[in-house]
Amino acid sequence: MRFIHAADLHLGMIPDAQHPWGRERANALFHSAEKIVDLVLQENVDALFLMGQIFHLPPLQKDLEYLHKLFQKIPFCHVFLFCKKTEENYFLRSFSFSENVHVFTEEQSKFYLPEPEMEILALQEKEFSFSAAESFSLEHGDAIPILLWNERKAEEFLSLEKAQNSENAIAAKESPLASLPFSYIALGGESKRSVFANGKAAFPGSPEPLSAENTGEHGVYLGSIHPITKRLESLSFFPISTLQYISLYLQLDPSVGQEALKQGLLKKIEERGKQNIYKIRISGKRDPETKVDPSLFPKELRIVECLDETLPQYDFYALYKEHQQDILGFFIRSYLKNDLEDLSSIEKQSLFYGVSALLEGGKS
Numbered sequence: 001m002r003f004i005h006a007a008d009l010h011l012g013m014i015p016d017a018q019h020p021w022g023r024e025r026a027n028a029l030f031h032s033a034e035k036i037v038d039l040v041l042q043e044n045v046d047a048l049f050l051m052g053q054i055f056h057l058p059p060l061q062k063d064l065e066y067l068h069k070l071f072q073k074i075p076f077c078h079v080f081l082f083c084k085k086t087e088e089n090y091f092l093r094s095f096s097f098s099e100n101v102h103v104f105t106e107e108q109s110k111f112y113l114p115e116p117e118m119e120i121l122a123l124q125e126k127e128f129s130f131s132a133a134e135s136f137s138l139e140h141g142d143a144i145p146i147l148l149w150n151e152r153k154a155e156e157f158l159s160l161e162k163a164q165n166s167e168n169a170i171a172a173k174e175s176p177l178a179s180l181p182f183s184y185i186a187l188g189g190e191s192k193r194s195v196f197a198n199g200k201a202a203f204p205g206s207p208e209p210l211s212a213e214n215t216g217e218h219g220v221y222l223g224s225i226h227p228i229t230k231r232l233e234s235l236s237f238f239p240i241s242t243l244q245y246i247s248l249y250l251q252l253d254p255s256v257g258q259e260a261l262k263q264g265l266l267k268k269i270e271e272r273g274k275q276n277i278y279k280i281r282i283s284g285k286r287d288p289e290t291k292v293d294p295s296l297f298p299k300e301l302r303i304v305e306c307l308d309e310t311l312p313q314y315d316f317y318a319l320y321k322e323h324q325q326d327i328l329g330f331f332i333r334s335y336l337k338n339d340l341e342d343l344s345s346i347e348k349q350s351l352f353y354g355v356s357a358l359l360e361g362g363k364s
Contacts, residue, residue, distance in 0.1 A: 001046050002043065005204050009053075039238065045077055058089050058092070061095075109121075117227070134181075146182060207220055208242065215247060280306045286313065320332045
C-alpha cells in the first residue's frame with residue numbers, strides 16, 4: 001500500500017502579507033495542493049493523508065469546489081482529511097465530495113477500507129491522550145492499521161520520547177509511539193517536519209514555508225507499507241516548495257567598505273537563489289563610514305529581516321581630543337578612565353552604541 005502524507009496547507013493564508021511578494025506566497029499555497037495531486041498521479045498512490053489545518057480560515061463554498069475539482073483528478077486514490085464540528089466549518093461539514101474523499105468530523109472515528117485493505121483510527125481529540133490509540137485492535141485481521149492523529153504539537157511527542165528514552169538504555173529502544181499497534185502514524189498540526197518512533201510516525205510540516213521561522217526544504221512524505229507483513233517498507237521526503245527561507249550570516253571587519261559589503265551580500269544571495277526569502281544577520285567590527293541599512297539591497301531582493309549586530313571601530317582617543325568640551329567627550333571620558341581593554345563586553349557595547357547615537361544625533 002503506497003501513500004502520500006501531507007499536512008497544514010493553510011490554504012487562504014497570506015505569508016509575509018506586509019511584503020510585495022505576499023500575494024505570490026498565498027498563490028503558492030494553493031499551487032502546493034495542485035503539486036500534491038500531481039504527485040499522486042505520478043506515483044499512483046493508494047491513499048493521501050491530508051492532516052493538520054488544510055484551510056487557514058474556515059473555508060467557503062468556492063474553496064471547497066477548488067479542492068473538489070482537484071480530488072476528481074485522482075478517483076483511484078482515497079483522500080482522508082479532518083473537519084471539526086463547529087459553526088465556522090458549516091460549508092465543509094455539508095459539502096459533498098467524491099466517493100474517494102473521506103472527511104472525519106468526530107473527535108474519534110474508526111474507518112474500514114476494503115481496497116486497499118486498511119483499518120483507520122482517526123483522532124482529533126481536545127485532550128492529549130494515548131488511551132484510544134493504545135487500546136486499538138483490528139476488527140479485520142488482514143487490514144493494515146493506520147493512525148491519523150490530528151493537531152498534535154511536535155513538542156508533546158518529543159517530550160514523551162525524551163522522557164521514555166532517559167529511563168535507561170533498554171527503554172531507549174522503545175518509545176510511546178513505536179509501541180502503538182499501527183503500521184504508520186500520520187500526524188498533523190506542526191509546520192516543521194519531524195520523524196518519530198523509529199520512522200513510523202511523522203509530521204510532514206507544511207508543503208510551503210509559512211513564515212521566516214520555517215527554514216529549510218518543505219514538502220510531503222511518500223511511503224509504502226507491505227500488505228502481508230504490514231510493516232512500513234519505506235518513508236521518503238519529497239520536496240515541493242517553490243522557495244525557502246534562508247538565514248545568512250556575515251562577519252565584518254573594518255577593512256570591508258560599503259560597496260564590498262553590498263557585493264558580498266549580493267553574491268551570497270545569488271548563489272542560493274534570488275527567488276528565496278532571506279533573514280540576514282551581520283556582526284563584527286566595521287568602519288564607522290560603513291552603514292548597514294536597507295539601501296544595501298536592491299528592491300527586487302526578498303529580505304524579511306536584517307539584523308545589524310556590528311560595532312563601529314572608532315578611534316575613541318581621537319574623538320575625545322576633538323570633543324573634550326562637549327557631551328560626546330564627557331561620555332567617552334567616563335568610560336576611558338581605565339584602559340579600553342579593561343572594559344567588560346557590556347561596557348564596550350554601551351560605549352560603542354552611545355558614541356554612535358551621539359554622533360548620529362549631532363548630524364541631525
